[in-house]
Amino acid sequence: MHPAFSVIFLTTLIGAGQGLFLALYTGQLYSVFNLVPGQSSHTFYGYGSLLALIFLVLGLISSVFHLGRPERAWRSAAMWRTSWLSREVIVLPAFMGMTFLYGVAHFMDYNPMLFSISDVFNVNLTLLLGAMATALAFLLFLCTGMIYACIKFLQEWATPLTVLNYTLLGAASGFTLATVFASYAGIQLAHFYAGWAIILTSIAFVTRMASLVRNSRIKPKSTMSSAIGIRHTKIQQKSRGFMAGSFNTREYFHNMPSIWFKSIKWVFPVLTFVLPVIILSSGMESNSFAIYAFAFVIQYVGLIAERWFFFAQANHPQNLYYQTI
Amino acid sequence: MKQLALVIDLNVCVGCHACVTSCKEWNTSGTAGSMSDFNPYDEDPTGTFFNRVQTFEIGEYPKTETVHFPKSCLHCEEPPCVPVCPTGASYKREEDGIVLVDYDKCIGCKYCSWACPYGARELDQEQKVMKKCTLCVDRIYDESLPEAERKPACVLACPTSARLFGDVKDPDSVVSENIRENGGYQLMPEWGTKPANHYLPRRKTRMTIHEDELTRIDNPLNKERQLPMPDEDEQTLDDVMSW
Numbered sequence: 001m002h003p004a005f006s007v008i009f010l011t012t013l014i015g016a017g018q019g020l021f022l023a024l025y026t027g028q029l030y031s032v033f034n035l036v037p038g039q040s041s042h043t044f045y046g047y048g049s050l051l052a053l054i055f056l057v058l059g060l061i062s063s064v065f066h067l068g069r070p071e072r073a074w075r076s077a078a079m080w081r082t083s084w085l086s087r088e089v090i091v092l093p094a095f096m097g098m099t100f101l102y103g104v105a106h107f108m109d110y111n112p113m114l115f116s117i118s119d120v121f122n123v124n125l126t127l128l129l130g131a132m133a134t135a136l137a138f139l140l141f142l143c144t145g146m147i148y149a150c151i152k153f154l155q156e157w158a159t160p161l162t163v164l165n166y167t168l169l170g171a172a173s174g175f176t177l178a179t180v181f182a183s184y185a186g187i188q189l190a191h192f193y194a195g196w197a198i199i200l201t202s203i204a205f206v207t208r209m210a211s212l213v214r215n216s217r218i219k220p221k222s223t224m225s226s227a228i229g230i231r232h233t234k235i236q237q238k239s240r241g242f243m244a245g246s247f248n249t250r251e252y253f254h255n256m257p258s259i260w261f262k263s264i265k266w267v268f269p270v271l272t273f274v275l276p277v278i279i280l281s282s283g284m285e286s287n288s289f290a291i292y293a294f295a296f297v298i299q300y301v302g303l304i305a306e307r308w309f310f311f312a313q314a315n316h317p318q319n320l321y322y323q324t325i
Numbered sequence: 326m327k328q329l330a331l332v333i334d335l336n337v338c339v340g341c342h343a344c345v346t347s348c349k350e351w352n353t354s355g356t357a358g359s360m361s362d363f364n365p366y367d368e369d370p371t372g373t374f375f376n377r378v379q380t381f382e383i384g385e386y387p388k389t390e391t392v393h394f395p396k397s398c399l400h401c402e403e404p405p406c407v408p409v410c411p412t413g414a415s416y417k418r419e420e421d422g423i424v425l426v427d428y429d430k431c432i433g434c435k436y437c438s439w440a441c442p443y444g445a446r447e448l449d450q451e452q453k454v455m456k457k458c459t460l461c462v463d464r465i466y467d468e469s470l471p472e473a474e475r476k477p478a479c480v481l482a483c484p485t486s487a488r489l490f491g492d493v494k495d496p497d498s499v500v501s502e503n504i505r506e507n508g509g510y511q512l513m514p515e516w517g518t519k520p521a522n523h524y525l526p527r528r529k530t531r532m533t534i535h536e537d538e539l540t541r542i543d544n545p546l547n548k549e550r551q552l553p554m555p556d557e558d559e560q561t562l563d564d565v566m567s568w
Contacts, residue, residue, distance in 0.1 A: 068432065068435075068453025069433045072431075086412075151439060153442045227513060228512065228524075229511070235382070240377070242374070245369060247446075251438060321396060
């Protein structure tokens with residue numbers, strides 16, 4: 001498939017935004033159980049939610065560039081019964097809204113106790129809003145992943161690993177971002193987030209490599225023979241019917257030299273997984289903002305390469321019809 | 326239950342591209358708006374087409390066969406492009422099974438084109454909406470046309486009648502009869518899309534003629550013709566009469 005930068009930025013930006021929110025809420029949950037020191041609502045959770053929202057809005061803006069007719073984008077919520085894209089279009093604003101409410105409640109320090117569970121565990125407003133936003137964050141990962149995983153003849157995508165990777169990569173980059181934010185805000189949670197970022201990045205490494213291994217063994221179900229229905233092992237296209245370009249020759253090929261494709265295959269794991277883990281663990285000693293920020297930038301660039309490769313690797317069966325001019 | 330479709334006879338198609346040009350001509354002048362072209366007479370031209378004729382070589386030289394293969398939207402009975410559409414612009418008509426795009430609802434997200442294994446959909450670069458074969462829906466029901474012309478433009482244009490049009494759900498239609506009797510098949514059956522369009526395979530028309538069929542055994546001339554001269558060493562009536 002042709003990797004469109006609008007979609008690459010959309011998925012990586014909202015992934016990081018979702019991950020950052022999950023990191024914030026994880027921090028809050030830990031502090032409720034007194035496992036980490038509690039943070040100031042105003043500066044940490046308030047501004048943290050704002051940062052997550054900025055990433056989500058940037059992603060949303062980027063997605064508009066993918067549409068031919070962005071002025072009609074409101075129509076895309078209509079078919080949520082059948083289309084994962086439609087579901088994403090609904091869940092993304094819902095998640096943004098819930099993150100906004102969560103951030104505002106923290107920012108205004110408005111956090112009334114709502115109810116308590118067996119008189120031990122007190123549920124207050126931000127905890128409830130955060131739980132709802134967390135559910136929406138995971139739902140959004142599911143929608144984003146399923147947009148790709150539900151197309152069964154794009155065999156490289158049609159696997160539960162796609163959803164898992166979108167979730168883990170988003171979470172990993174979000175926790176790295178949370179590390180940067182926590183160290184910038186001068187809060188002791190930087191170590192806590194860096195630790196989780198390393199763990200999540202390592203798990204994501206395993207699942208992403210699993211999908212690479214799986215994809216390298218794929219046997220295409222569609223063949224030349226099934227494409228034109230002639231039972232013969234030797235079928236060669238002599239003409240695709242036109243010499244000019246067309247949508248079919250642009251949208252389904254990455255149009256880059258194979259050396260580029262092969263090198264990205266090695267570049268993205270290094271940038272997304274190996275280097276961030278090394279930089280994060282070395283940064284944990286000095287706990288310096290600059291090193292954490294460097295780790296996030298490297299990981300984000302890696303994720304762009306990862307997403308490019310994700311699209312470029314998918315081989316659409318329609319390409320069988322467009323092999324020779 | 327009705328499912329209009331094309332049946333394309335690969336045994337008859339000569340690869341003349343008349344269906345391609347007539348399709349472009351009809352649909353670019355149709356009510357649905359133009360099918361845009363860019364740089365048509367320049368370097369790197371591009372444009373929107375609903376129908377293409379491709380050419381394949383089967384077998385290994387010198388024992389090869391050339392197959393011309395017209396390809397357009399197959400109007401699947403289980404179209405994978407329809408459920409993925411987020412706006413409902415892409416739909417399959419209940420009354421005749423034609424898969425259509427509502428150009429006024431399409432947002433140009435290209436998701437349906439990803440979800441079509443046949444590459445039948447194209448994004449029009451000018452209107453920025455997804456377009457595809459409509460089976461000339463603006464033509465086949467047009468009562469101002471003579472009944473014989475209420476067919477898709479490609480079908481009317483085909484000089485060899487390689488394209489047949491009709492209801493594949495009606496067992497008595499010409500298309501059903503051809504699918505049934507001439508081994509009609511669907512493309513990429515492995516994805517369960519159940520294309521409505523069918524293709525008829527190449528068929529060899531052979532006539533076996535035996536040696537004895539070349540000469541007429543009961544030829545009446547056998548009795549009436551002049552008998553051949555006997556050989557010189559053979560006895561003839563002349564020898565008897567030599568005295």
